Amino acid sequence: MAGTPTHTVTNQPPPLAGYDVFAADRALVDAVERYTDPGVLDEVRAELSALGRASGSAQLQEWAVQANEHPPRLRTHDRYGHRIDEVDFHPAWHRLLGKGVSAGLTGAWSRPAGHVRRAAGFLVWTQVDAGNCCPLSMTHAAVPALRADPELAAEWEPRLASTIYDRELRPAGQKPGAVLGMGMTEKQGGSDVRANTTEARPLAEAGTYVLTGHKWFCSAPMSDAFLVLAQAPGGLTCFLVPRVLDDGTRNVFRLQRLKDKLGNRSNASAEVEFDGTWARRVGEEGQGVRTIIGMVSATRLDCALGSAGLMRQAVAQAVHHSAHREAFGGRLIDKPLMRNVLADLALESEAATALALRLAAAYDDGGERERAFLRLAVPAAKYWITKRCAPLAVEAAECLGGNGYVEESGLPRLVRESPLNSVWEGAGNVQALDVLRALRREPGALDACLTEIGRAHGADHRLDRAVKDLFTELADLDGIEGRARRLVERLALVLQGSLLVRHAPPAVADAFCASRLGGDHGASFGTLPAGLDLAAVVERARPVS
Template identity: 55%
Template sequence: MPAFAPTTRLETHEVTNQPPEFAGRNLYETDLAFREGVGREGGAWLDAPFSALGAAVGSEQVLEWGEQANRFPPELVTFDRYGRRVDEARFHPAYHQLMALAMEHRIHDIAWAADKPGGHVGHLGLLALFTQAEAGVMCPINMTYAAVPALRTQPDVAGPWLGKLIGGRYDAPLRPIPGKAGITVGMAMTEKQGGSDVRANSTRAHRLESSNPRAYRLVGHKWFCSAPMSDGFLTLAYTDRGLSCFLVPRLTPDGERNTIRVMRLKDKLGNRSNASSEIEYHDAYAELLGDEGEGVKVIIDMVHHTRLGTMGGTLGIMRMALAQAVHQVSGRRAFQKTLIDQPTMTAVIADLAVEYEAAVALSLRVARAFDAEDAAGRAFARLSVAVGKYWLTKRNPNFVYECMECHGGVGYVEETPMPRLFRESPLNAIWEGSGNVIALDILRTLAREPLALEAYAAEIAEARSADHRLDAAATDLLDRLAKRVPAESDARWTAERLALVLQGALLVRHAPPAVADAFCATRLGDEGGRSFGILPGGADVDTIVARQRLEA
């Protein structure tokens, strides 16, 4: 809370009927569904780090950093004042404070440093919590986390990097890796002519005459290079043997700036605190990860893990939007009633709450699958993360819009967090594979890995006979998939039904009956509408809404 309350008595009127300040709450402890899910899927050991981060990101200071980092986005500095080439994105101090806080709370490495089950639940959940304060810094944090599997394919190259990544702290200045307290890792894959079709890339890699057999020079461009101030990047380039994966450091082994030219920063709709750039490689030094021609195989593990982060980021945006809506309608009265107690508004909040609880259950279950060591568990993770990313990110923009409408006109004003949340809401559906790419990837997984569908069916079977609408939807879906892999024209239908059936199965097993029944009736049955706020007459909206009305 501010040190001094603002003046409420103005010259012409007294300010009344407004909610109190939102800041000053623990964003973890006030989120019952999330707390339950973290404990169930990750374990009790996560409660302490989650509570600590929840208090931090709900503070007035950190929420203000989030606003500042987006109000003052990064700027590209191509040359220093002496005319020397630097190619740097320079950030507002709030950005650096947020990055330091994120790494202090181990979002980037909890999955790899924690020697216990639930590490990936820790990553997704902490990322979701932090996103509520600021989404942009989670891009470099999530990529740093996701780089670990790709780096581990080549220990002789990546050993020093992993030693600084796992257990590392935020250390922004550019200097050689051995002297840093910690590092971040970015990604540069797509090119103008190819986009998601990385095999259309034209960047070339040429072996260097060097004692290091993995040393190459790269020539080409990247249309999207996320977080260009990272210490290094995973990138794709062609050798004579095919598309290959490389680690490109910002400093060469002799300590010179690598010849990575930052051509411009993207002027994005949202995610403005985060620098997204276009770059060119001018004989840039790089080291090969894995075998030549196996680049997609190496980097796909990074993409697999970044997709988990897109689910976490989406969950965090949804939660903050819903929390702001509940806060607003709980603190305003109209027509002699608090807004949240007006039946039509109650139905809207209840429907949004059901959507959020389903997103929580799906996200945390998918995260737990990333800890699986058996073949079936890994196959389920590959399928379910694509399913989850597809569906949650598709639902997110309309979800945030509906939360914005709960505020009335003030929700459209930049002084509130709602416009920033709305601008963030489409992004996770676009990067790390847009909707069609993800839906087609789901079809490929179903075709190439029968074990993935078997694992999915086994997960659904745990909820059999709990709800007749779920049973009918699951039987229809699994019968169709047993007959054949769907045609590409049915890819989006398949992704959507896989997600809804899995969400329904998780809710009937783990959520309160009021939540599960409302979900199955409206998402799997025929009692819902095409917008939020349409629930069957018998829905227990009071119980659903009560789970969202926890005090700070």
């Protein structure tokens, strides 16, 4: 039926589809232009816009819905009773993962402006569906760990950087590209990986072992190989565990069950048992944590990027809805109180984007000072950006009213996804303690961060005062562990403030400093002080390309 007299649809916003997710994000475009060499900028912009148009298409949005409505299923045995330990994903999930691989989201380490272009692409791609970002992140992040063994890196890096996705389970050497997962945590230890009990027994062939034990969380169990930690005779050691051995036989990789997670439903996380599982050592015995730390740092940055992407999509949906929805005699976007809420959300999103892209640029630079900067700034950014994601997503959903609580809007999926990055790769306390560790052991890291912050000295009195407060916090080391979260929050905020004061439009920088650094901000979103140009802040966040 064409319709009935009692059912006329009016005053409903059109779907946010058919747009360039990258080009519509002014804060992200500005950051890419800021940190990309002019010689490759046109290439990078074209690449990101192509990904942005795909990400904003109705087709890929539908794939994301399908992948989440049909979550992965575990198949331990085939019809004849043979153990196969496979995970079935909906075809849409494989299509999305293949698109992410083809977009270069697993290969940043040897391309011009590789980390900035990949970071921007990852932030864009997260807005389609975060469920396939896990294997993309781990495949990308495995490279620093594998480089502890140059021979192993030479063999695996080309596979991981490939833009071809091959979903079949067969020897990695026979595939045009490969994806990597990881299994670090165990039941008894969690983030305390030194408490791991999985045993690694050396074999006759140098560098090879058999593993016996379990992993409580193994991410992306459909991957071609996994980096794991196990106790070798010389102590905790990193290993590469292939899913299929060179002769075509399946390695012992027993999937006990899939986790029933709050969000990230399209992706699989599994409990895994090793029982005589063949593995190759990565790095030296007893150096497992040192070997894996490069991967951990890279995945922590992806946690910040992923949360920044979720925040951006939530803000885009809220602003888009408010620009088209009318209530009480006018558009919602023009109502002073709604404008305050939207501007507050937009500030949080832009600050997250600015800091995350600054970290990616430090990876591209690779210099000693930038490495020192990353040592402190990555855990601080991971802590703060991921913490801000969940309340922002909930507030953005409320901007749509009852529609925001309905699955078809897409906002509930963002809300369920929003806490994940705060937990993955070390929850808040782990990040805060890591910041304290860096402060105590690596004074160059603090110097590099303060140098970065100091580039905005004198530009805003509220930022200058916040930096002084940070110095006071750093000078008082008594009971510092109990105050670690407060310290890390302040560090992240002044880093964001410094970046926005230097690079964002005056309306954005002024509103951020007034609310986040000047102390004139309530406990919830929508409490920005008077006298700010909120219309300009909201217009900048509007997803119109």
